[in-house]
Amino acid sequence: MQAIISKTIEFVKATLAGAEAGHDWFHIERVYKTAQTINAIEKGDELIVALAALLHDIADSKFNGGDEEIGPQKAGDFLKSIDVAEPIIVQVQQIIKNLSFKASFGTLTFASKELDIVQDADRLDAIGAIGIARAFTYGGYKNRVLYDPAIAPKLNMTKEEYKNTTAPTITHFYEKLLLLKDLMKTQTGKAMAEKRHQFMLDYLEQFYAEWEGRA
Numbered sequence: 119m120q121a122i123i124s125k126t127i128e129f130v131k132a133t134l135a136g137a138e139a140g141h142d143w144f145h146i147e148r149v150y151k152t153a154q155t156i157n158a159i160e161k162g163d164e165l166i167v168a169l170a171a172l173l174h175d176i177a178d179s180k181f182n183g184g185d186e187e188i189g190p191q192k193a194g195d196f197l198k199s200i201d202v203a204e205p206i207i208v209q210v211q212q213i214i215k216n217l218s219f220k221a222s223f224g225t226l227t228f229a230s231k232e233l234d235i236v237q238d239a240d241r242l243d244a245i246g247a248i249g250i251a252r253a254f255t256y257g258g259y260k261n262r263v264l265y266d267p268a269i270a271p272k273l274n275m276t277k278e279e280y281k282n283t284t285a286p287t288i289t290h291f292y293e294k295l296l297l298l299k300d301l302m303k304t305q306t307g308k309a310m311a312e313k314r315h316q317f318m319l320d321y322l323e324q325f326y327a328e329w330e331g332r333a
Contacts, residue, residue, distance in 0.1 A: 119164070119165050119168075122165065122169070122200060122202060123165075123168050123169070123172070125200050126168075126169060126172045126173065126196070126197075126200075127172060129196055130143060130146055130172050130173065130176060131143050133176055134146065134175075134176075138255070138256065138259050139252075139255045139259075140251075140252035140253075140255045140256045140259075141175050141178055141256075145175065145243060145252070146171070146172060146174075146175060148243050148248065149171050149174065149236070149239045149240050149243050150168065150171040150172055150239075152238075152239035152242055152243065152310075153167050153168070153170075153171040153235055153236050153239035154167070154168070154171075155239075155306075155310075156235045156238055156239055156304055156306045156307055156310075157235050159304075159305075159306045160231065160234075160235050160304050160305075160306055161231075162230075162231040162232040162234075162235045163209075163231075163232055165206060166206060166209050166210060166213070166232045167232050167235050167236055169193075169197065169202070169206070169210045170209075170210045170213040170214065170217075170232060170233075170236045171236050171239060171240075173189075173193040173196070173197075173210060173214060174189075174213070174214050174217050174236060174240060175189070176189055176192050176193050176196075176214075177189040177191075177192045177193075186215070189214050189215075190211040190212075190214045190215050191211075193207075193210060193211060193214055194207050194210075194211050197210065209230065209232065212228040212230070212233070213228075213230070213232060213233045213236055213237075215228070216228045216233055216237075217233070217236060217237050217240060218240075219241070219244075219280075219294055219298075220277055220280055220281060222301065233303075234303035234304050234307075235303075235304060235307075237303060238302050238303055238304050238306070238307030238310075238311075239307070241298045241301065241302065241307070241311075242302075242307060242310055242311060242314065244294070244295060244298060245295055245298050245299070245311065245314040245315060245317075245318060246313070246314025246315075246317050246318065247314075247317060249295055249314065249318065250317075250318060250321055253287050253290055253291070253295065254287055256287075257286070257287035257290070260284070262284060262285070262286055262287055263286045263287075264286060264287055264288060265286050265287070265288035265289070265325075265329065266286050266289075269285060269286055269289055270289075271285070271289050271292035271293050272285070272289075272293060273292070273293065275293065280293070280294075288322070288325065291318065291322060295318060296315070296318060296319075298311065298315075299311040299312065299314075299315040
């Protein structure tokens with residue numbers, strides 16, 4: 119198993135060299151470590167959790183013209199090349215297909231303990247101190263304004279509306295980041311999300327105070 123994981127790490131590092139900073143190897147590494155932390159308690163299949171965490175953003179659709187099939191396909195092709203068993207490959211591909219926040223806009227077509235574990239780990243990296251840093255990094259990458267008081271958060275968006283949004287980064291907190299705590303699936307993930315969620319609330323309070331010249 120360790121040989122498979124080592125080869126996968128090498129592949130992911132090479133593939134994501136030069137990737138946008140919020141979706142680079144270091145993001146993958148954090149999700150991988152967090153998934154291991156959660157899995158130590160939740161007891162999913164260790165290899166499936168590891169491979170899905172490592173490969174979940176191997177070809178993120180938002181950097182590939184919105185193509186939601188390229189990630190699972192690329193992951194599957196790689197795993198076949200290192201002779202991973204087909205049932206494991208299928209599980210990993212299904213996790214990748216159903217992992218993202220935008221996947222939650224559709225009808226659930228796949229469920230597993232391993233999906234819950236890796237999904238929680240990925241969502242935890244989108245909140246808290248690192249989540250804030252990643253949000254502004256991506257906002258800068260897309261040249262979005264920090265905040266515009268005239269633009270209200272748009273809740274209950276369709277999947278297409280979410281994919282095409284150009285809202286300011288602060289607005290994104292309300293359209294995604296602050297929603298993630300209540301979307302955690304595992305008890306371990308839920309517990310870990312509490313502190314990170316509160317950190318974001320505290321950050322927003324300080325942000326608005328500074329924006330209005332009160333702090």
